[in-house]
């Protein structure tokens with residue numbers, strides 16, 4: 001996220017309560033996990049790629065992935081040093097069940113980049129269709145920036161009277 005994209009936090013919070021979202025994204029993630037299991041690549045779970053600043057890596061996610069993540073983990077991330085995913089703690093991912101697609105598909109193993117790209121492109125239309133079905137605006141945002149916006153706006157929306165419907169994202 002570049003600071004200019006305004007995340008649809010209100011819609012994400014609303015969708016996070018949807019059983020249809022839980023079932024649909026759960027199915028999608030199981031599909032991704034099966035593809036990973038059959039890929040021959042292996043994640044040794046060292047967490048190097050979760051330290052984005054050190055690794056020189058950025059993770060991007062879509063709106064439905066954020067809504068599913070909020071459903072499982074809440075909108076307020078733990079405090080963490082700048083540049084590292086706040087869910088990487090004491091050497092492990094503490095949000096493994098709800099982690100987004102990029103976390104599932106990414107391997108630091110040489111030769112995996114092409115496979116990863118092909119997998120994501122094959123999933124893309126399914127992901128977009130899922131947004132349409134759930135009535136959630138499709139956005140593709142940088143993970144750490146998205147988490148910051150989620151936490152800030154969710155905090156504001158939790159204030160009394162703040163959940164008055166308003167048009168558009170924000």
Ligand code: SF4
Pocket residue numbers: 049050059085086087088089092093094095096099100103
């Ligand atoms: S959600 Fe988990 S796997 Fe993904 S970047 Fe954060 S710590 Fe790493």
